[in-house]
Each structure stands twice: as structure tokens, then as C-alpha cells.
Amino acid sequence: MIALLKKELRVSVREKSTWLLLASMPACFVACGLLGLNEPTYAGAPRLMAADAGRQLLSYALYTQVFAVMLFVPILAATNLVREGDRKTLDVLMTTPRSGVELALAKLLSPALLALGSCLLVLPLLIALPLLGGVRPWEPLAGFAAIALAALVASAGGLAAGALARTTAAAVSLAALAAGFTCLSTAWTGLGPRTDLITAAFPPGVVRAIVECDGVELFGHEVPLLLPALAFLPLAGSCLFLASLPALSSRFRRRALPVRATGTAALAVGMAYLALVVASGSSTRDLHDCAAGMAFFACMFSTALVLIERLDQGGFLRTLPGSAEAEAIAAGGWARSFAASTAGLALLPAAATLPALGILLTRGLSGPGTDDPRFVLVLGAPIYSVAWALLLAGASRAVAFRGRVWAEPALTAILPGALLAYGASWRVFSHANELIGVDPIGVLIPFVSASYDSAHYLFASGVVHTTATAVTAAFVWTFATLIARSRPTR
Amino acid sequence: MxxxxxxxxxxxxxxxxxxxxxxxxxxxxxxxxxxxxxxxxxxxxxxxxxxxxxxxxxxxxxxxxxxxxxxxxxxxxxxxxxxxxxxxxxxxxxxxxxxxxxxxxxxxxxxxxxxxxxxxxxxxxxxxxxxxxxxxxxxxxxxxxxxxxxxxxxxxxxxxxxxxxxxxxxxxxxxxxxxxxxxxxxxxxxxxxxxxxxxxxxxxxxxxxxxxxxxxxxxxxAGATRRVRFRPVGDVPPERVVGLLTEHGGRLSGVPGDAYWEVELADDDAAVAALVGRLVAAGVGISLPPVAEDRLERAFLALTGRDAS
CATH class of the missing domain: 3.40.50.300 (P-loop containing nucleotide triphosphate hydrolases)
Known part of the structure; x- marks a missing residue:
């Protein structure tokens, strides 16, 4: 184990790309810290202003470090693993008397340790912050512990991406997207306006404290700023660790069902936990928000997975007609064929939301407010996710031209890209929206963005958009099938 | 093992x-x-x-x-x-x-x-x-x-x-x-x-x-044969040379008139020696080809001072 870890660190430290990534962490810290200091929010005596600046600096430092760790560590971990596969060094390691768990742990720890090493560069400055006042001496260390936790989880996510993807480009993309998702979910769950839904199981006042960067009463002490780790750990990020261990073995690379089943199960556990927390004492509106959030993440996951599959030159499996893997899939019957297909891949995130939605529905049926139209949308959310996944899979199938690697992800990205651009134009056309009463971002994900002030509008919007997406999916699938008949596709 | x-x-x-x-x-x-x-x-x-x-x-x-x-x-x-x-x-x-x-x-x-x-x-x-x-x-x-x-x-x-x-x-x-x-x-x-x-x-x-x-x-x-390459030299007509080869159980796999003929014989030193003797007795001169496939490797080894053995 020590020998492996030593090797991992040596090899990583001698890679130029490692230093480029890691050097950006203190740079981010300095930039954000300076920005933070430039906007003092507390006016008064110099001592109080210094204390305020100290608190702000600590807050900015921890936020930037955690986000940097979550962005860069998965990329380090994923590229590291894929390179090992490409150079056959993984095969050589696996023929030594060491166990797979030892190998996995070394792979898991090395990027996390490197990132922490980089974060240590600013630790002396953080430790000096209490001198300004406003920051307790142990607070920087508590924040650093949160960063360490985030680094481990991010590394696990990167490992999972590296084990699943075949090419370095696909692994890095998958890791970056997973990292982006984790950052987004952290912002959404830990910092966004709906934090109370996700973290309802926390003691009263914790969420507000996290959002406002105040102290949290824990075990009789005030513990501040454990925010990101506390917020995102229950989500899928931590569950990726479970998925990474079996997927690490190269034996699993050619077996679609175990990898995908493990990934779906891990995601489902994370979402079910979330649903259980929300359903334990929430109103119909809370249930709807949670379902909408799950649909939102399911759609994001589907989009990312399909794009990465295209980028991975044919997917997690080499399903080119006549290949050994394609033969194996064909021999496995319809279930295996479906699991290995793009549609099967795109539908995984939607499938993972079902247990969680079951929990929400069970809670909703016996609770108050079941006559609220928004409640119907708890059921509508997975339907929308399925329609979106099929739409993407169909689009991907339609553009899967053999031998044109660049065209596949590019063309597949057109549909979600166009919709995202349309959704992003919301700010530009917000004034017009007010005039005509249409919410453009609702076209992309109606459940998330529709106004709570108009439940009937929300209901109608959801039904219309789900139907429209399903009809478009059917049209695209028909088109794709016609293309597939006229030329070989994969 | x-x-x-x-x-x-x-x-x-x-x-x-x-x-x-x-x-x-x-x-x-x-x-x-x-x-x-x-x-x-x-x-x-x-x-x-x-x-x-x-x-x-x-x-x-x-x-x-x-x-x-x-x-x-x-x-x-x-x-x-x-x-x-x-x-x-x-x-x-x-x-x-x-x-x-x-x-x-x-x-x-x-x-x-x-x-x-x-x-x-x-x-x-x-x-x-x-x-x-x-x-x-x-x-x-x-x-x-x-x-x-x-x-x-x-x-x-x-x-x-x-x-x-x-x-x-x-x-x-x-x-x-x-x-x-x-x-x-x-x-x-x-x-x-x-x-x-x-x-x-x-x-x-x-x-x-x-x-x-x-x-x-x-x-x-098992079932091995030996392939021999040579070029007939002299005035003996090619048809006569082919006849002599056939008499000794040789099978011509090359085309007469090529730079070198290729003959497939039993993998037996005595058979090869008998054929060569018969050809010489009939007045057929025999020119042997250089060992082409080794020449480059041998030249490389000689120039770099390494031992070919």
C-alpha cells in the first residue's frame, strides 16, 4: 500500500499537468480572497472591520478551495487511471500479489493527498486569520477537514469515471461533468434558496447558519463552515465511491450490466436518502420541489452520459457490429442489449429516481394537500425525465455516423445545447417574458422553474412540455431508425 | 509449471x-x-x-x-x-x-x-x-x-x-x-x-x-520438405533441367526463366546431394543465391561491432 502510494505521488508530481492544475488552487484562493476583502460588508470600528474581513477571507478561502478540489481532483484521478490502462501498467500491477482493494485505495488517496498538499500552501495564512479577530483558532482546521473530505469524495468520483470510460478524453469529460454536477449540487443544496428541502434532517438553524456562514451548534460547540461537505455528501457524489471499487477492475470494463447496475443503484440510494429526508416532515410544495430537483438532475445526468458515450467512440462498450463485445451483447438477449444501448444508458438516471419518487408519493398520498395540482407533478417528473432521455438517445442514434468521431458528440450536443441556450436567454428576454407571460427556461425543465404563484399554470406547463418532449422523442426515434436502416450505425 | x-x-x-x-x-x-x-x-x-x-x-x-x-x-x-x-x-x-x-x-x-x-x-x-x-x-x-x-x-x-x-x-x-x-x-x-x-x-x-x-x-x-534455390548455368535447355528435377522427385515451385528456380524436395541431405550430382553430370552448371534475408542484419551487426552468433 505504501509502495503504491509512493509511486502514485512520484508519478503525479512529475507530471506537468498536475502542477498546472494544483497551482491554480492557491491562485483561485488569492484572487477570490482579494475580491472578498474588497467588499467589506461591515462598517464600524477598525477592529470590527478587521474581524469582518477575517471572516470573509476564511469563507472565501474555504469555498474556493472546496470548489477547486471538486473540479480538479476528479480529473487527476480519472486521467491517472485511464493512463494506467492505456500503458498496460494496470495489468502489470494486477499480476503482483497485491489485492485490488490496495490498488484502489492508492488510486483514491493519491489525488486527494496532492490536492490537500496544494491547499496546505494557504493553510499558514488561514491559521493567521484568527489574529484579525472574528475567526476562532480551530475554525480554519475544521474547514480544512471539510476540504479533505471533499477531496476524497471527488477522487472517488474521478476513479469511477476513469474505470468507466475507455479514452482519456471521455474520462476527463465524464469526471469534469461529474465534478461540475457536484459543484452545482453543492451550490444548490448547500448555498441555494432551497437548502431547507435537502437538509431538512439537520437540526433547526443549521441550514441558515450554513448559508450565512455563521456558526453551527454541534455537540455543545459552535462549528462553522462545514458547509460543502455536509451538504453534498448525502448526494450521489459520495455514492460514486461505492461504484468505483468494482468498476476499477478491468474485467468490468466489458460488462455493461454490472457497471450500470452498480451506478444506478448508487445513484438511487443517494436520491432515496434525499427523498426520505424531505418526506419526513414536509408539505406538498416541498415534495414537488424535491421531485423537480430529481428530474432536473436526471435530465442533466442523461445529457452528460449520452454526450460522453458519443465522445467515447461508441460508448462504454465497443458495440461495433461484428465485434466480440457486440456478439456477447447480442447473445445476452433483449435485457443485455437494452442495457448496452444508448437508450439504456440515458434512462439510468431516470430509473434511479424511481425509488425516491416512490417514497415521496407514499408520503404525499397520506398527507395533506393531495388535491394540489402540483402534487400530480411529483408523478410527472419521472415521466418527463424518461421522455428527455429517450429524446437524447434518439438524437444520438440519429447522428452516430461511423468513422466520424468528432461529429457524434458535436451533433448530439446540438439538441440539448440549443435548449440550454434558449433557457439561458431567459435573462435577456426576462422583460419580454413578463409581458407575454411565458417562461423560456420552462421549455427545458418546466418543473424546476415554473412559478409557485400559479399552480394551474405549472400543471399545464408540465403536461404540455412533457407531451411535446415525448412527441419529439418519437419523431427523432423514427428518423433515427430510418437512418439506421439506410446505413450501419452503432 | x-x-x-x-x-x-x-x-x-x-x-x-x-x-x-x-x-x-x-x-x-x-x-x-x-x-x-x-x-x-x-x-x-x-x-x-x-x-x-x-x-x-x-x-x-x-x-x-x-x-x-x-x-x-x-x-x-x-x-x-x-x-x-x-x-x-x-x-x-x-x-x-x-x-x-x-x-x-x-x-x-x-x-x-x-x-x-x-x-x-x-x-x-x-x-x-x-x-x-x-x-x-x-x-x-x-x-x-x-x-x-x-x-x-x-x-x-x-x-x-x-x-x-x-x-x-x-x-x-x-x-x-x-x-x-x-x-x-x-x-x-x-x-x-x-x-x-x-x-x-x-x-x-x-x-x-x-x-x-x-x-x-x-x-x-513432420511432413517437412526442403526448398532449394538455384539458377541453371550453361547450354542445357530448361526443359531438360525440369525433366531431371522431376525424375528426382523435385517439385518446381518457381517459374523457369526467373532469376532463381525454387525446387521443393524431401528434407533429406542424400536426396539433395543426388540431385545436385545428377544435374552436374548432365552438364548443368549451378549458381546459388546469396542469403538475402540475413545480409542486412549481418551487415548491421558487423558495422556495429556486435557478435552475430
């Missing part, structure tokens, strides 16, 4: 290995030959425990590679076709890593590293980054890694691929040295010429089936 019993691997309807039985005893160099896609790498991955077969069993030194993997791996030295090298480690660091992974430590490890480096003649490069080594040196380093823990069995996947003649000759010498110490070596290649003069036993793999497994000499002697 290396054994396989009824190994079967399927990818759906494609049978990658079909009931393969194999034995490599101590002191043998077993050449696993076959075209690309015959199943050589699949067989090697099963033998090294990297791939689980649908049925059958593979053992190294009597230990099952899946159920007793640690014991089996301690007795195995494996070199994949890409050598499995870390570019950013020095030669010494690389060997130290794999020595430690194989349970060596302290003075024992240092001694093993020195011995392995001496065996592959890389002592002078021990503090250089692997990235700075030539392909031949990289390949020797990979071999040094397999030697470190003194395993009983070696499995080498296309080890001579891309090597220059001198490096290949050095590699062959090292492998012969291993067999003299009672090690079992399994080596795969799709270039049959590579195996000539090296292997003691051969396995002929085709579409997942082992068509032959046994001594090299037995294989090449």
Missing part, C-alpha cells in the same frame, strides 16, 4: 478459446504462435489471472491463478505487449516499486535490483528516467522487472515486437539463460521467423483452438 486445462472463453457466439490444454515444463521455452486474432492474448490474460474463463483452469507452479492468486502471482513474471512502464520514474525507482509489491525489502531488494539490472545490462542507466530510455532498453527494463522476484514462470506477450536485431538477440540470450536455470518461459508472437532457433516447444493457436502443442522439432520434421 504453467498449465491450462480445457480453457474456454467466449464473447457471445465468438469462441475466443476452445478447450485449450497447455503445459510448459521447467527448462522449456514455449512459443505460442498464431495469426492476429487467434486468441494468443486472451490465453495469456487467462494464464495471468487477468481474465476469467468461462470454464477450465489455469495454474502457475501448481496454484490456481484465480483461487490461489497470491501464490500463483508470486511465481509469475509477466510482461505485456506494451511492457507496462512508468515514464516518470527512474529505472531504480521502477524496480524498487515492483520489488516491494512482490514482497522484497531492505538489502534483499537492493541485491535483487542489482542482479536484475546486471542481467539486462542496464546498470549504468539505473538513475535515469524511464522516459529517456530507448525502446530496446525499455523492453530490457520490463524484463528486469519480471526477473526481480525470481519467479519460476515467465509469460511474455510479443516481447520482441518493434525491437532492433541486436536487442532481439540479447533478449533471446537472456531467455535461454533463464531456461538453463530451470525456469519455464511462455512467449507469444505472430511472426514465426522470430521463434526459429529460440523455442523448444510450440503451441499453434488458430481461432481459439490449439492445433498443435509439443516439441518444436517434432512439428517441423
Amino acid at each position: 504453467i498449465a491450462a486445462r480445457s480453457l474456454t472463453v467466449r464473447y457471445g457466439q465468438l469462441v475466443a478459446l476452445d478447450g485449450v490444454d497447455l503445459d510448459v515444463a521447467p527448462g522449456q521455452i514455449f512459443g505460442l504462435i498464431g495469426p492476429n486474432g487467434a486468441g494468443k492474448t486472451t490465453l495469456i490474460r487467462v494464464l495471468t489471472g487477468l481474465l476469467v474463463p468461462e470454464s477450465g483452469q489455469a495454474t502457475i507452479g501448481g496454484f490456481d491463478v484465480l483461487r490461489q492468486e497470491r501464490d500463483a502471482r508470486r511465481r509469475l513474471g509477466y510482461m505485456p505487449d506494451f511492457f507496462g512502464i512508468y515514464d516518470h520514474l527512474t529505472v531504480r525507482e521502477y524496480l524498487q516499486l515492483f520489488g516491494e509489491l512482490n514482497g522484497l525489502a531492505g538489502p534483499g531488494l537492493a541485491g535483487a535490483i542489482e542482479q536484475a539490472l546486471a542481467a539486462v545490462r542496464l546498470k549504468l542507466k539505473k538513475d535515469e528516467l524511464v522516459d529517456h530510455l530507448s525502446r530496446g532498453m525499455t523492453q530490457r527494463l520490463a524484463l528486469a522487472r519480471t526477473l526481480l522476484h525470481d519467479p519460476d514462470a515467465f509469460v511474455l506477450d510479443e516481447p520482441a515486437s518493434g525491437l532492433d536485431p541486436a536487442a532481439r538477440i540479447e533478449l533471446w540470450d537472456i531467455l535461454r539463460g533463464l531456461t538453463q536455470r530451470g525456469k519455464a518461459v511462455l512467449i507469444s508472437s505472430h511472426i514465426l521467423k522470430e521463434m526459429e532457433g529460440l523455442v523448444t516447444h510450440v503451441g499453434l493457436l488458430e481461432r481459439g483452438r490449439l492445433l498443435y502443442s509439443g516439441p518444436y522439432e517434432t512439428l517441423v520434421k
